[in-house]
Amino acid sequence: MHRVDIMSDRPNPTGVCSVSQPSEIVVRAITQDGAFRVITALTTQTVQGVVSAQQVTGATAQRLGELVTGAILVREAMAPTLRLQVIAKDTAGRGSLVADAHPDGSTRGLVTLRGGETEIEVAGGSLIQVMRSLRNGAIQQGVVEVPEGGGISQGLMAYMQESEQVVTMVSVATLLDEHGVGRSGGVLVQLLPEVERGPLMVMTERLREFEELGAVLANEEVTADKLLDELLYGMPFTRLEESALRYACQCSQVRVVTALATLPRSDIEEMVSDGEMLDINCDYCGKAYQVPPAALQALLTPS
Incomplete structure (x- = not known):
C-alpha cells in the first residue's frame, strides 16, 4: 500500500x-485608565496535547510549548476571529516549529527535524514568521529575527513592534517535569496611546517580575485570571472576555x-x-x- x-x-x-481536553481559557482585559491592554493564558493542557502528538521532549518540547502559547496570545491580540500561524526556524538549520491557532480556540503544532537532528532551539538569529489568514482568503505575513540573547518571547515582541507597530511585552514559558509538560502559560501587555508616565513606570516595574514567567507558573494554583490579577495588582481594570482553548x-x-x-x-x-x-x-x-x-x-x- x-x-x-x-x-x-x-x-x-x-x-x-x-478528542480535546477540558477547555482552558485565555483572558482579555484593559485598565480603566486606558493605558494597557492585557491578555493572559494558562495553556498547560493544550501544550501537553501538542507535545504528545509530536512526540518530542526536552528543549524541543519547551520551545514548541512556548511557540504555541505565543501564537495564542498574538492571535488574541491581533485578530481573535482569524487563524494565525507562527513558524520558528532553528538558527543552525536543524529544523522548524509551527504553531497553528484557530479562532474556535483549537490549537495544534508541528515539529520538522532535518538530517537526523533530534533537537531544535530558538535563540538569537532564529527567524520568526507570523502568518494571519484574512477573511478574503489572503495571507498577511511578517518575518523578524530573534534578538541576540533572546528567545521566543523576545522574537514575538520584535514582531509586534516591527510588523504591527505596537509596543508589546510578551512572556511565555513551558515547564517540564518527569512526566513531560508540567505547566505552560503566557502574558501579553500592550501600551495604548492613553498611557501616561506614572502608570508606565509602575507597569515597567511590574513586568520585571514576569520576565521569568516560569517562576510564576511553578505555583500550581496559578490560573489565567490569577495571572491577570497579579499583573494588574493595584490597577483598576475591566475584564473584557474570555475564550476557550484546547488542543485539537x-x-x-x-x-x-x-x-x-x-x-x-x-x-x-x-x-x-x-x-x-x-x-x-x-x-x-x-x-x-x-x-x-x-x-x-x-x-x-x-x-
Whole structure:
C-alpha cells in the first residue's frame, strides 16, 4: 500500500479530528485608565496535547510549548476571529516549529527535524514568521529575527513592534517535569496611546517580575485570571472576555482528498494505476486516513 504524509493547513468545514481536553481559557482585559491592554493564558493542557502528538521532549518540547502559547496570545491580540500561524526556524538549520491557532480556540503544532537532528532551539538569529489568514482568503505575513540573547518571547515582541507597530511585552514559558509538560502559560501587555508616565513606570516595574514567567507558573494554583490579577495588582481594570482553548487538529477525510486534488495529474494517474489503497497520515496529529482507488479516480474526472 502507498503511504503519504500530508501537512493539513486549510480550513476544515467538517470539524476537528481529535478528542480535546477540558477547555482552558485565555483572558482579555484593559485598565480603566486606558493605558494597557492585557491578555493572559494558562495553556498547560493544550501544550501537553501538542507535545504528545509530536512526540518530542526536552528543549524541543519547551520551545514548541512556548511557540504555541505565543501564537495564542498574538492571535488574541491581533485578530481573535482569524487563524494565525507562527513558524520558528532553528538558527543552525536543524529544523522548524509551527504553531497553528484557530479562532474556535483549537490549537495544534508541528515539529520538522532535518538530517537526523533530534533537537531544535530558538535563540538569537532564529527567524520568526507570523502568518494571519484574512477573511478574503489572503495571507498577511511578517518575518523578524530573534534578538541576540533572546528567545521566543523576545522574537514575538520584535514582531509586534516591527510588523504591527505596537509596543508589546510578551512572556511565555513551558515547564517540564518527569512526566513531560508540567505547566505552560503566557502574558501579553500592550501600551495604548492613553498611557501616561506614572502608570508606565509602575507597569515597567511590574513586568520585571514576569520576565521569568516560569517562576510564576511553578505555583500550581496559578490560573489565567490569577495571572491577570497579579499583573494588574493595584490597577483598576475591566475584564473584557474570555475564550476557550484546547488542543485539537483540523484534519479530516475531506481535507485529505482535497489536498490530493492539488497533486499533478500524472501523480494521481500513477496512484490509480497501482490500484492500491492509499494510506495518508496527518503530520500534526498522526491520524491515519485511507483513500480507495475509486476516490482517486474521481479526482481525474472533470466536474
